[in-house]
Amino acid sequence: MTAVRLDGTATATAIKGELKARVEALAARGIRPGLGTLLVGDDPASHAYVAGKHRDCREVGVESIRVDLPGDATEEQVHEAIERLNADPAVTGYIVQLPLPEGMDANAALELIDPAKDADGLHPMNLGRLVLGVQGELNSPLPCTPNGIVEMLRRHGVDLPGKHAVVIGRGLTVGRPLGLLLTRKGIDATVTLAHSRTLDLREEVRRADVVVAAVGMPHLVQPDWIKPGAAVLDVGVTRVVDPETGKAKLSGDIAPGVEEVAGFLSPNPGGVGPMTRAMLVANVVEAAERAAR
Ligand SMILES: Nc1nc(=O)c2c([nH]1)NC[C@@H]1CN(c3ccc(C(=O)N[C@@H](CCC(=O)O)C(=O)O)cc3)C=[N+]21
Incomplete structure (x- = not known):
């Protein structure tokens, strides 16, 4: 016996097709969603993941905004970059790519994300809604x-x-x-x-x-x-x-x-x-x- 393959690539392609139609419906109303990514440092795996996210956005017609900081950026510079993403109207959602460089407090960074723009669902408020919403009734990002x-x-x-x-x-x-x-x-x-x-x-x-x-x-x-x-x-x-x-x-x-x-x-x-x-x-x-x- 051989297992049925749960094909993530094909399933993701189908989902992206459905999303494209929703993006077009938003565009008809003058709304353009935009994904921001904040990447700190030069870890090759993280770079590959972030590049994939921007590619997906292009396929679906979602704008994407990329912010890269060097590995020796200070915590203050990272926090400033987060505040700019919070304030940027072109960024309707964004992620802080994890892991952050050694010694940097990831939880402190996640807490600074505007919960309404939290595309990863990792802000404490959205994690809290996941805990509170036993029936998924709170409609927060997962x-x-x-x-x-x-x-x-x-x-x-x-x-x-x-x-x-x-x-x-x-x-x-x-x-x-x-x-x-x-x-x-x-x-x-x-x-x-x-x-x-x-x-x-x-x-x-x-x-x-x-x-x-x-x-x-x-x-x-x-x-x-x-x-x-x-x-x-x-x-x-x-x-x-x-x-x-x-x-x-x-x-x-x-x-x-x-x-x-x-x-x-x-x-x-x-x-x-x-x-x-x-x-x-x-x-x-x-x-x-x-x-x-
Ligand atoms: N804030 C944050 N959010 C994340 O969602 C997040 C993160 N940080 N840090 C790292 C992990 C890892 N992660 C992956 C996403 C896609 C593939 C992916 O698409 N992989 C392809 C292969 C891609 C390749 O070959 O490099 C596959 O499985 O077929 C892998 C890993 C998201 N993460």
Whole structure:
């Protein structure tokens, strides 16, 4: 048996097509959504991610505004850049690309974002609304990766109500908010949020109907951990240098062979990454629609 592929690239393309129509409807009313990105430093992975976000915007007809600061920028300069993005009327939504350089306080930066322009859904007010809105009734932007995961499962008909989801990783951008989203009324999964101190991770994963691995430990999840037919989503990425060739390649958290046991598999790359970017554009379009009402 081979798992059905949860194709994030194709799903994201479909979502972007739907967003393009909504952007055209806004344009007809004279409204132009614009995504800003603030990137500090020269991490090559972060540069590649940000470039992808601008490419997505172009495809959908959303304006994009790029602010890059050098790696030795001071915290004050970063905060000033955030204030300028808050004030710029062309920027209807924006993100502060994480991680910030060592020693810089990411939480302090996130708190400065105007919650109405928070395209990542990571401002404390929007995270608070995610906690408060048990039924999703508060209409606030959702963190892009969790939202992309749920949307991918929904579009592939993966059944969630009452099912047991094991999320591995408790980070700010994936695991922690995903646990909240999956337990929302209407989604209704039963969630185990596992992490580096979980005692018997294999046993937890064995009981899962849905497994989301977002830790950044290459090939952590093995085929004999998977309940036959489970949906498995690979979110973590690690750059692994091949000792023989010296070349870096990307490795996910899911080991080869899992596709023989799982019912659905979201690969990495080509899975949750493109979905994350599509949901970012969706947040910007939704914020513009919300502001227009
Ligand atoms: N404020 C903030 N918001 C984020 O959403 C955020 C962040 N910081 N920091 C880093 C992580 C990582 N992230 C990815 C997004 C897309 C791909 C993606 O599209 N990956 C492609 C491959 C792209 C490539 O090859 O470089 C794929 O999976 O197929 C990957 C990773 C967003 N993040």
